[in-house]
Amino acid sequence: MPQDAETVSDADAASDMKDDGATGAVLYRRADAAPLAGALGADPIVIGGRTLPTRFFLAPLAGYTHLAFRLVLRGIGGLGLATTDLVLASMLWSERRKSLDLVETCADDRPLSVQIFSGETSHLVKAAIWLQDHGYEAIDINMGCPMAKVNSSGGGARLMCNVEGAVNMVSRVIDAVKLPVTVKMRLGWDASMITAPELAVALEEIGVAAVTVHGRTRSQGFHGTVNREGIRQTVAAVRSMPIIANGDVRTPDEAFSMMRETGCAAVAIGRGAMLDPWIFRRIQSRANGEQGAYEPTVDEQLGFLSNHFSLMAQQYDDFACLMFRKFAAWYGSRLGIPEDLEDRLRRFESFAEFDAILNHIRVRHGERKCSVPTALVKTPNGPVEHW
Numbered sequence: 393m394p395q396d397a398e399t400v401s402d403a404d405a406a407s408d409m410k411d412d413g414a415t416g417a418v419l420y421r422r423a424d425a426a427p428l429a430g431a432l433g434a435d436p437i438v439i440g441g442r443t444l445p446t447r448f449f450l451a452p453l454a455g456y457t458h459l460a461f462r463l464v465l466r467g468i469g470g471l472g473l474a475t476t477d478l479v480l481a482s483m484l485w486s487e488r489r490k491s492l493d494l495v496e497t498c499a500d501d502r503p504l505s506v507q508i509f510s511g512e513t514s515h516l517v518k519a520a521i522w523l524q525d526h527g528y529e530a531i532d533i534n535m536g537c538p539m540a541k542v543n544s545s546g547g548g549a550r551l552m553c554n555v556e557g558a559v560n561m562v563s564r565v566i567d568a569v570k571l572p573v574t575v576k577m578r579l580g581w582d583a584s585m586i587t588a589p590e591l592a593v594a595l596e597e598i599g600v601a602a603v604t605v606h607g608r609t610r611s612q613g614f615h616g617t618v619n620r621e622g623i624r625q626t627v628a629a630v631r632s633m634p635i636i637a638n639g640d641v642r643t644p645d646e647a648f649s650m651m652r653e654t655g656c657a658a659v660a661i662g663r664g665a666m667l668d669p670w671i672f673r674r675i676q677s678r679a680n681g682e683q684g685a686y687e688p689t690v691d692e693q694l695g696f697l698s699n700h701f702s703l704m705a706q707q708y709d710d711f712a713c714l715m716f717r718k719f720a721a722w723y724g725s726r727l728g729i730p731e732d733l734e735d736r737l738r739r740f741e742s743f744a745e746f747d748a749i750l751n752h753i754r755v756r757h758g759e760r761k762c763s764v765p766t767a768l769v770k771t772p773n774g775p776v777e778h779w
Contacts, residue, residue, distance in 0.1 A: 437657060439574070440530055440571075440601030442530065446471065448472050448661065448672050449473040449660040450474040450661065450662070451638050451662035454477055457662075459498070460706075462504070465672065468673050473503050475507050475660075479494050481516045482515045493707070504530070505529070505531065507532040508523075508533060510547050511551070513564050516564070521569060524569045529571065530571055530574065531571050532604075533574070533575045536577045536604075549581060549610035550610075552577055552580055552588070559591070562600060575603050577606070578608055579608065579622040581610045583609060589626045592629055592630050605638060606618075606639045607637065627656055634657035636658045636659065637651070638660040641659055641664050642661075644674045644678045644685075647661070666722035666767070667765055667768075668726050669723075670686060694750065696727070697750065701716050720738045721766040725766070728758045730753070730759040
């Protein structure tokens with residue numbers, strides 16, 4: 393899967409750039425002139441009037457991209473923009489506790505976008521107004537979630553099946569607030585209904601600040617491989633609106649090859665950030681021309697694990713023990729956690745137990761035998777006794 397990144401001279405990079413007079417953003421030539429490492433990656437980007445320090449973003453991940461995860465990644469460095477977990481619009485403006493937890497933030501959690509979803513235009517509008525009234529900076533509308541419970545209510549990727557309806561919905565949100573509005577989508581519903589290029593063009597016309605394209609269809613879910621050609625066609629279809637590419641980026645090489653092959657303005661990384669929390673720092677180091685891959689020390693790895701849990705505990709108290717368990721399967725391999733201690737992290741029940749496990753990891757760091765992250769190990773469907 394990893395692909396080699398290429399570099400270009402400053403003169404070559406300049407020939408590929410153009411300035412968007414309306415926003416001051418440095419944008420890149422469409423179609424065949426894709427940006428390369430050392431050119432696109434080294435510059436900040438302006439989206440919706442906000443200057444984002446890097447072009448490498450944290451994609452929203454249901455159940456994972458809460459405040460603690462965003463903060464601990466920001467502490468490592470290289471992260472340009474983070475987006476919250478997707479929030480049901482009606483639950484946000486009605487101020488349900490779980491939704492308020494999802495959008496909890498602080499001064500250090502910037503720049504930030506809040507992702508909302510709904511099949512009801514009026515609900516999205518009310519949520520957007522709520523976000524503006526409560527001081528948030530930007531709104532991202534989800535048109536890419538493949539989950540059945542989201543699609544069945546008319547939200548998520550289902551919106552891509554009706555381009556005109558989707559555009560009207562987003563237009564109503566834009567008219568209701570002064571905040572920049574972005575959209576995250578997939579390539580389409582299935583291989584016979586690829587609507588991303590058409591939809592992106594229409595969204596640019598009504599003033600959407602940027603569009604993120606996950607390079608799979610809804611019918612693919614998270615299976616198969618990302619179709620970079622589909623993302624490239626979406627990039628080529630718009631005039632100057634930034635297209636952010638998303639999907640199957642787990643290494644700096646893959647981030648830069650995504651840029652090179654699609655011509656995207658930025659890259660959003662989701663699962664890759666859980667597999668390697670240092671990915672943004674690694675990418676930005678490469679973009680800045682630094683030699684050698686950044687490798688965190690053992691103390692940094694253990695500090696990351698401790699800091700993430702501590703931040704989660706500050707927000708959720710004892711419930712953090714349950715919430716943190718699901719990260720163990722993603723972190724184990726990268727943080728050098730022996731398999732039996734990773735298993736304990738998936739079952740611990742108290743702060744004291746977490747501290748004890750952390751001390752054991754410190755003593756036994758690097759004893760892990762399997763280099764494949766547990767989260768990527770495929771298991772059969774059905775009851776355990778049938779495995």
